[in-house]
Amino acid sequence: MKVRFWGTRGSIAKAGPSTVRFGGNTSCIEVRSNSGTLVVLDCGTGGHGLGQALMKSETKPMKGHILITHTHWDHIQGIPFFAPLFVPGNEWDIYAPQGLGQSLQETLAGQMQYTYFPVKLEGMGATIRYHDLVEGAFEIDDVSVQTHYMNHPGLTLGYRLESDGVSAVYACDHEPFSREYAKGQGPMGEQDLHHVAFLNQADLAIHDAQYTTNEYAAKMGWGHTPISCAIDMCSKAGVRRLALTHHDPMRTDDDLDVLVDEARLSLADLSSSMEVFAAAEGMVIELVGDGTKMPENASAAFSALTEAHPAILEHRVLLGVADKAHFETISQALSADGLDSIVALSADEIINQFRAHKPSLIVLDAGGAGGDMVTLCKALRALEGGADCPIILIADQEIRGGEDEGVSDWLIKPFTQEYARTRLRAWVLRTTCRWQQARLPKDETKRILALQKLGILDTESEERFDRITRIAAAAFDVPIALVSLVDTDRQWFKSCVGVDLSETPRDQAFCAHAILKDEILVVPDALLDARFADNPLVTGEARVRFYAGAPLSLADGSRVGTLCLIDTQPHNFDDRKAKLLKDLGALVEAEFTKA
């Protein structure tokens, strides 16, 4: 594997006499496998030079893959200037993290609007395919790629490439999860250990090292690593060579020399054999395998590729939904994805339409199935092709045992159009939906009555609750704390610090999961949790990464809501903190008795 640096600067391009040796262009790295597979890591302004070089050297038509860590400007600004994208016949695949609120294609088109650039994204001549990624693994010809979320404002992935018996990890725009550790004043947190596992025994790690420890004190939360931490994490991971990158725009060549000297001295103190240097524009590194087997990585078990969009149009969905409101919600969810639906109402009709159209998915409700959905499921399963077609039932409550009759999934009322769309689309495409509606508590009817009797829903905010959420936010150092009450089809906030919302639909509510148990629900990183990763509160504006919720009970045992903490950064939450949150929750419960 051959690695060549075309851009090593962080944040903004910095041309001039003080950046001649290490380079002034922003992030761009060319990686070649021995058989010639071309992978480009980020396409900052360094992409211009790479593009020009490829136009001269490469046989045409050209094929390549661009892996974008995230869409901050210093990582994509070279795309409109990347010449091979303009040549008809060339084929390029562009990959970036999913869940930026808009698709990768739209984000890239945004920086090429006429105000900023004369050519539109669609005007580029090459065939370009866009791929949204989550954490996991996928293959590009002879290169295996693993992806891992970095800690950075804005969704960011790191990439681990393995080919020809060697591995290179690109972990750019990342800040240690533990601030104490980053300041040099504490141990790594659990998430940092996952990061180290991602770097495990890499032949080359290209790692964010934008700040010195001193500079970091003023740049906490900016999403970059102090050099000492990059060295510590990589040497603990058993990395063979470490290329420091994302050099601060204020850093001169001479500054970098000094920092590299210091880094080498610190490694000598640790008697580490890791080689360390600052990545420099034009530098080429050849990685040669010594025949040892690659270490296994946990994320390799999941596919990182989410399905490409056009494929969905080939599918049809059979709707046996009699309830008018649900029919509306579901058909709108399907048409938002361009999916065709076939409508059938009686059990006989549903079976006939299944035979005639061979749909990819069936959605049924009690009315549509003539009252007995489970028997109908059994009948559908017995038909030719029926064994493989997912069947989703709309139900008031989750009915246990339906799995045996072939029920694939439940949509429990109430649900939003957004939830139905995410869930149905995943079934149609046979991908994993990483957003799960909470099941309803067993005592739901009694619980709702108790909540209504409490008389707090839709009342004004009150200081007696607000002071508790303020204390919670401060004590746990999180931006958001809420007293959330889980109503029939929404969660409503009696008190809220740090967010300008009064309620959200119930199927988006983390708290709807938290009220199912007496214990505190802790979600250290929502992006890594199958229940929440595709939830719009995680992928969209609120950008929830961390959640901890203490259920709030009334005297009769009804869990009506939670006192919860939310952050846009992942957190660890130990027993001591859990106890403290529970204590604060008890204070809220005490206020309820005074209501």
Ligand SMILES: [Zn+2]
């Ligand atoms: Zn950056």
Ligand SMILES: [Zn+2]
């Ligand atoms: Zn960034």
